Amino acid sequence: MIKNLNVKVGPQFYRYSKDAILLVPEILKEYQVKRILVIHGTISWKKAKPFLDQALNQEWEIIYEQYNGECSYNEGNRIAKIIAENEIDFTIGVGGGKLADLVLYASHLANIPFGIIPTLASNCAPFTSLSVMYKDNGLSEGRLEFVNRQAAFLITDPALIMDAPVRYFIAGIADTLAKWYESDLILEQEKFQQEPFLQMKRFAARMCKETILNESKKAIEDMKAGVISEEFLHVSEIIIAIAGLVGGFGEQYSNTAAHAMHDAISATLKEVHPYLHGEKVAYGIFYQLALEGKWSTIEELIPLYKELNLPKSLTEIGVYPMSEHTMKSIIQFINDNPEVHLLPLEINEEILTQTLIQLEQYISR
Incomplete structure (x- = not known):
């Protein structure tokens, strides 16, 4: 326990x-x-x-x-x-x-x-x-x-x-999608399989992912049309509440590399300030998946990102290429986050840097 x-x-x-x-x-x-x-x-x-x-x-x-x-x-x-x-x-x-x-x-x-x-x-x-x-x-x-x-x-x-701007709703969709991808690799480990609250967390995170992937397109269309449909209710409640349960059932096992990247660029680059929290986290999801070597999952998500106009790279955000000093500041920020090191991977500044560069190259090809 x-x-x-x-x-x-x-x-x-x-x-x-x-x-x-x-x-x-x-x-x-x-x-x-x-x-x-x-x-x-x-x-x-x-x-x-x-x-x-x-x-x-x-x-x-x-x-x-x-x-x-x-x-x-x-x-x-x-x-x-x-x-x-x-x-x-x-x-x-x-x-x-x-x-x-x-x-x-x-x-x-x-x-x-x-x-x-x-x-x-x-x-x-x-x-x-x-x-x-x-x-x-x-x-x-x-x-x-x-x-x-x-x-x-x-x-x-x-x-x-x-009655809120649709852009904020889409940002919420991206932030909620991160709940699954940030906790998946951690919670699939055998040592956590018998932990009741962490398994509740995993179930809630899976619900977030499945609802977003299955219902968000319809929910966005209905929001634009001003229709409070079942899909809109499902997705908005997933964003506001069920995503909160993911963190609530296991606080320190929630926000790993995707949110660490959000925090790092938000603290380092004033140019990203116009982007919403969820939009920056959307890029962070791709960074986390790249860190885990899950390029096929990135490919699966690219059509959704294009449809929702979510940033897939720092190049699209307009801050890459960047100076060596700026990149080092971002990477140090991520590496200093203890929750990133909960991932069952070898993680150091060199690996984090290589991942950032590889992702930019992959998306821009």
């Missing part, structure tokens, strides 16, 4: 359905809430506010605060200070992944419960107990903040998710 396995299953209450946001008051009464801080973004907030206004009434004192667009240490401390100064006893985050991460981190600093109302199906951030940290200028800190608390609720309405 693995003694250091961290299991953080998910929010204490989850609902994804029509009018689900009307259930928020029930949760707030459970926590005997008096003063609420609602943290929100800009564009998505205009669409989400009517949903929240319908749910919340004069029973609570509510303060609204717009965040600066990044989950940074400075912003986390700023929000925590607002919480303390206003004697807030519950925070609600309304927005995308970075906002969900910020609300988790700030609520952790302030030691109060929080709830999340996602407005995008772009990643599993609302479901997880970690925050991906960025600098105030948008570059990655290359650090994750893990906490031992999760949301009191994750509640949202498919109509709200449907």
Whole structure:
């Protein structure tokens, strides 16, 4: 039995359905809430506010605060200070992944419960107990903040998710696809075959892959048409929740080379900042598969990548060729990530460098 396995299953209450946001008051009464801080973004907030206004009434004192667009240490401390100064006893985050991460981190600093109302199906951030940290200028800190608390609720309405940009949905599809490819080689090892939570993790990761490959094309078409179909519901819920379970059932066996590459280029190259999290992870999936020597799997995925306009190489992103110094910084960043070394492979800076170059050559041929 693995003694250091961290299991953080998910929010204490989850609902994804029509009018689900009307259930928020029930949760707030459970926590005997008096003063609420609602943290929100800009564009998505205009669409989400009517949903929240319908749910919340004069029973609570509510303060609204717009965040600066990044989950940074400075912003986390700023929000925590607002919480303390206003004697807030519950925070609600309304927005995308970075906002969900910020609300988790700030609520952790302030030691109060929080709830999340996602407005995008772009990643599993609302479901997880970690925050991906960025600098105030948008570059990655290359650090994750893990906490031992999760949301009191994750509640949202498919109509709200449907009304988001399709590009974010596609990025969420790519980020979710990574759940299988990052954990496959690790969890197929015999030593993990009798680990119940890791096998639950593997089952959830397989569900992510199969749903994405079988239903994402139809889900995207329906989203573009404004149709809340079964496929759209399946795929969006897989992105928001089931992908979060993959991490929850075995935290440290979740994000390996694909996310390590995302973190490395996000921390090193300001040119990649316009790309969404899932778009960068999409390239990271190919890097991981190249590291494992699974070129045939890359071939199988190329048609999907072309259809969804996902980047297959750093050349397509526009940052390769690069200087030797820049490449060395990226490779060192990846090699310093301990989770990359969970892969049952020989991994060092030379191998990581060769893999990057080989992938660029393979995709460009």
